[in-house]
Amino acid sequence: DAGITQSPRYKITETGRQVTLMCHQTWSHSYMFWYRQDLGHGLRLIYYSAAADITDKGEVPDGYVVSRSKTENFPLTLESATRSQTSVYFCASRLYGTSGAQETQYFGPGTRLLVL
Amino acid sequence: RKEVEQDPGPFNVPEGATVAFNCTYSNSASQSFFWYRQDCRKEPKLLMSVYSSGNEDGRFTAQLNRASQYISLLIRDSKLSDSATYLCVVNSETGGFKTIFGAGTRLFVKA
Numbered sequence: 734d735a736g737i738t739q740s741p742r743y744k745i746t747e748t749g750r751q752v753t754l755m756c757h758q759t760w761s762h763s764y765m766f767w768y769r770q771d772l773g774h775g776l777r778l779i780y781y782s783a784a785a786d787i788t789d790k791g792e793v794p795d796g797y798v799v800s801r802s803k804t805e806n807f808p809l810t811l812e813s814a815t816r817s818q819t820s821v822y823f824c825a826s827r828l829y830g831t832s833g834a835q836e837t838q839y840f841g842p843g844t845r846l847l848v849l
Numbered sequence: 850r851k852e853v854e855q856d857p858g859p860f861n862v863p864e865g866a867t868v869a870f871n872c873t874y875s876n877s878a879s880q881s882f883f884w885y886r887q888d889c890r891k892e893p894k895l896l897m898s899v900y901s902s903g904n905e906d907g908r909f910t911a912q913l914n915r916a917s918q919y920i921s922l923l924i925r926d927s928k929l930s931d932s933a934t935y936l937c938v939v940n941s942e943t944g945g946f947k948t949i950f951g952a953g954t955r956l957f958v959k960a
Contacts, residue, residue, distance in 0.1 A: 766948070775936065775952035776893070823892055836881055836940060838948070840892035 736760075739824050739841035747849050752811045754844050756824030764827045765807040766791075766838065767799065769820040776823065782807055814848045821845050852876055852949045855937050859955040866927045870954045872920040872937030876947075882913055883938040884922045887953065893936055896922075927958045 737758040746752050756765065767779040768791075778791030780799040788799050796818060798810045807826075811818055824841040855872045862868050874882075882899035897904065899911040899920055910923040920937055937951035 768950075773952065776950035778948060836883075836898070837895045838893075840894070842892055 737824060737826055737839055737841040739822075739844050741844060742842065743845050745847045745849065746814050748814060748816060750814050752814050752846065754809045754811075754822055754824075754846070756807045756809070756841055758805055758807075758824075758826045758839075758841075760826065760828075760839075761804055762826035762828055762839075763804075765801065766825040766827075767797070767807070767809045768823045768825065769793065769818075770823060770843075771820050779809065779822075811846075814846075816848050819846060819848045850875060851952075853937055853939050853951040855935075855951040855954050857952060857954060859957055861957045861959065862927055863959055864927055864929060866958075867923065867925050868927055868956065869924075870922045870935050870937075870956075872922075872951055874918050874920070874937075874939045874949070876939070876941055876949075877918060879918075879939045879941045881940040882911075882920050883940075884909075884911060884920075885936040885938055885950075887934045887936055889933075893950075896935070924956075927956075929958050929960060932956055932958045 740755045763784050766781045768776040770776050777793050779797050782788045782801040785801050785804050801807050822844045825838040827838045853874050884896040885893040886896045887893040897906050899913045901913050903912045908925045912921045934953040934955050936953045939949045941947045
């Protein structure tokens, strides 16, 4: 089915390990985003991408790396996982533009990550 | 101070009640505003955009007051299915793209 998907949906890892969360969208949306959601903080932007090969930092980028070699994929890598990175991670996408439906962000189902 | 602030609730209301959520934002350069809904352990989904003139979608009415930097969502005739967390969202593209989500207001509608 078309849409935005994330994998894995659940992940348990250990401190210090590298972890990559995958995000794939089939709409050819220009923008893609990675958020983390924690109790008391709501959704916080980690990184975003305006197009292939263009990425920029969000509010909480430290400890994360992203790439976007293809429009449809936007993987997020935790280079050396820490316990503070235990969270729910949401990927989102939207069209390019600043009016109406173009600004709607569509979210993937989330990845629940536990770092032991 | 957080850039987008919401009353965390929870709001507990009976079916059929009218409930209002408020949201304030600190960046006067903010350009667009939205309400998203998030069900437990699910992803957020757009409920409605918020326009300067105010807008309505069925039982839902959104208002924006730029002078006071305040957004509201009114839900009339609450249904059990309205139980969820409602997120206030503010976009700014001044000085770089920025979307800020409020922490959300939890709503429980009871029979």
